[in-house]
Amino acid sequence: MKKSKTLIYDGSFNGFLTAVFIAFEEKLQVVDIQRNTQSQNGLFSETETIFTNVTKAKRVWNGVRAKSNNAITTIYFAFLSETEGVEMMCYTYIQKLMITKDKKQADFSDSTILYISQLARKVGREKHRMEAFVRFQLTQDDIYFANIEPDFNVLPLISKHFRNRYADQQWLIYDVKRGYGIFYNLERVEIISLDLAEIHFNRTRKSKAFTANEYDYQELWNNYFKSTNIKSRINRKLHTQHVPKRYWKYLSEKKEAV
Numbered sequence: 001m002k003k004s005k006t007l008i009y010d011g012s013f014n015g016f017l018t019a020v021f022i023a024f025e026e027k028l029q030v031v032d033i034q035r036n037t038q039s040q041n042g043l044f045s046e047t048e049t050i051f052t053n054v055t056k057a058k059r060v061w062n063g064v065r066a067k068s069n070n071a072i073t074t075i076y077f078a079f080l081s082e083t084e085g086v087e088m089m090c091y092t093y094i095q096k097l098m099i100t101k102d103k104k105q106a107d108f109s110d111s112t113i114l115y116i117s118q119l120a121r122k123v124g125r126e127k128h129r130m131e132a133f134v135r136f137q138l139t140q141d142d143i144y145f146a147n148i149e150p151d152f153n154v155l156p157l158i159s160k161h162f163r164n165r166y167a168d169q170q171w172l173i174y175d176v177k178r179g180y181g182i183f184y185n186l187e188r189v190e191i192i193s194l195d196l197a198e199i200h201f202n203r204t205r206k207s208k209a210f211t212a213n214e215y216d217y218q219e220l221w222n223n224y225f226k227s228t229n230i231k232s233r234i235n236r237k238l239h240t241q242h243v244p245k246r247y248w249k250y251l252s253e254k255k256e257a258v
Contacts, residue, residue, distance in 0.1 A: 004031040009050045011035040013079055016087055017057035019050040033087035067097050077120035080153045126150050127157040144171040155182050159189050
């Protein structure tokens, strides 16, 4: 009888898919899949370190996609939620998907499928919010810069939106919560890390990092926002549902409300 194993991977989605491939190929009895930054030894299981292999990861990706396009998107979005234990839940989801010959993967009476689908929807909502709420500021280096602090790791999901929308500008969106960003250099998007001396909110408090004109633009936008914001018609409860307060510190039009 094979001993149970805990698979340790590097935290990337390709690393996770590689772990899934190894588990299937070697017919392992997997009790957990953990990131190497938070791995804990189980009392009754061995650990095995998985080294990311893009070819193996791609085989799992293509296998899941062949079963269902919706399923691969659901798994990826749920993975980016960074929820504790999500790897094992996604692995179980893939197991159920691969052994069925019907539309069972859409059976929300299954607790695993329902949970992963709910996580994916939450991440999807956060993706759309980030696409709507990012506010760029022009730096002295002619790069449009924005900080975000999303609940989930949505930077990989919003890259395409901003690359298409701002194809003629250099821009950088930095996730201060996770300590990395995406930078578009007019040719491609790259993942970068920065050592930020301070977190720049979209405020009219001046910083040497940004151009003087940037603050003029912010004032124009703030004045426009005030002129179109009729106090007697404000539904604050509904407004907060659409624009949660945790985003306000990054919105120049909200500088007086924070």
